[in-house]
Amino acid sequence: MPSSTAEPVTAAASFGTLDPTARLLFALAALLLLCRAAGALARRIGQPPVLAELAIAVLLGPGLLGALLPQAHQALFGPGTRPVLDGFGQLGAILLALRTGRMLGVGGPHRDGRGSPADRAHPPHADPREGRAVAVVGAVSFLLPLTAGVLCGLLLAPRLPHGRGPLALALFLGCALGVTAVPVLVRLLEETGLSGTPAGRIALGAAAVGDAAAWLVLAVALAVGGALTPGGLWLTGAGVLVLVPLLKWRPPAGAGRPADVSLLVAGCALAAGASAALGLHQLVGALVLGVLWGRRRPDPGPGAAAVGVLADKVLLPCFFLGFGQRIGLGAPAWTPAFAGLVLGLLAVAVAAKVVAGAACGALCGLAAPQWLRLGVLMNARGITEIVVLTVGYDAGLIDRTLLTALTLVALATTAMAGPALRLLDRLRPLPAAELPALP
Structure with a gap:
């Protein structure tokens, strides 16, 4: 007879005995x-x-x-399921980069078939002054947070573990504070009706400029920290030389057909793999392919919608899950020193981004309601910073403490954007009529 003193089998233990496919x-x-x-x-x-x-x-x-x-x-997200979920997540990240590049290639979300009717009624102005504003805002809103982050990194280096060296830590921290999340920004522009405004157009273009610069700085940080060999750095430079001419290529007018989903995913995987082989991050290849796709066919077609649903609803949650497994938010993390680290980084991140974006918008001739919103929009970091943090942590540039602190900064700055824009709607509302372009 079985012993009456045997311990009851818990639900989690029973779950752990299931077939690996069922557990997945x-x-x-x-x-x-x-x-x-x-x-x-x-x-x-x-x-x-x-x-x-x-x-x-x-x-x-x-x-x-x-x-x-x-x-x-352990039963849900242990070694039996994590590798497969991580693979789903990496595919979701490169599909997100593909869609982000396509939005940039067609000129913004109002050309993506997803904006409001009011947004689509205001096509982007072919105004060279807006182009100059994009360059200025993009450069300054990345360089100012980059400088502030580098200084913070040099100050924090004696107090935090940095297996790759203080300079690599400082460069990485500057990169992490300097990014703006293009996907989150696109969603904010759609939901707030700012897509057709100068502030919205400039913010989207400037975010793309800043994110491109962030990947270059990240490559330098990896090289300085020894995570990227000199040969790999040369391959990165060669990859940039190959990709830049592609970004300048424009297809004949009207070229292109609606893309099949399987071809899109296969092409995205090939582009991501090629950029990784050249020494670049895999997301760079997917982003470039998206830009070329957007230029070839501005009308999205059914392929874009299918890829968007697959990435947003199924694959990206898997990417977030893989990232969340790296975070340590247990009770030992909540010390006064850790709270001070989070608050200090948050203050630097918000001040640098908002001031840079708003000041440059004002200097470029935007009215006060516009440049105020521009500063708020540039402060949203979201998934782009999460991707950067994943690369830095996996390369050993930061430890789990700094990873957790910067994750909280990314969440906080993303959460601030919506309420701040609604507050501006009450305090400094936009005119009811269409706003003029840059004076």
Whole structure:
């Protein structure tokens, strides 16, 4: 007879005995349902769903779910399921880069078929003054936070572990504080109706300029820290020389047909793999392919919608989950020193981005309601900083403490944007009529 003193089998233990495929499917279902519910809640309180999905990923990490329910965490997101979910997440990240590049290639979200009717009624102005404003805002709104981040990194280096050296840490911190999330920015422009305004157009172009610069600085930080060999750095330079002419290429008018989803995903994978082989990050190749796709066919077609649904609803939550497993938000993390680190980095990040964007907008001739909004828009970091942080952490440029602190900064700056824009709508409303272009 079985012993009456045998311990009862817990639900988590029973779950762990399931077939690996069944555990993977249950884990994926749990993740997607939680993200769906959190996204709906975020919309109700005026926040982008991506913010809620990031929060869910952090909650499911080892610092919270792993600390409270270690058996459930191990059963759902342990070694049997994590590699596959991480693979889904990497595919989601490169598809996001593809879509972001396509939006830049066609000139913004109002050409993407996703903006409001009011947005699509105001096509982008072919005004060279806006082009100059994009260059100025993009450069200054990246260089000022970059400089502030480098100084913070040099000050923090004696107090934080930095296995790759203080200079690599400083460059990486400047890069992380200097980015603006183009995908989050696009969503903000759509939801606030700013896509057709000078502030919206300039913010989108400037964010693209800043993010391109951020990848270059990240490559330098990896090289300085020894994570990228001199040969790899030369390959990166060669890759840039190959990709830049492609970005200048424009196809004949009317060229292109609606792309098949399988061809889009296959082409994206090839472009990402090629850029990784050249020493660049895989997202760079997907971004360049997206720009070329947008220039070849501004009308999105069914392929863009299908890729968007696949990336947004299924694959990106897996990417966030993989990132969340790296975060440590357990009780030991919450010390006065850690809180001071988060608040200090947050203050520097917000001040540098908002001041740079708003001041440059004012100097370029925007009216006060426009340049105020421009400063707020440039401060949203979101998923772009999450991707940068993932690369830096995996390369050993930062430890888990700084990774967690910068993640909280990314979440906070993304959450600030919506409420700040609504506050400006009350304090400095935009004119009811169409706003003029730059004077």
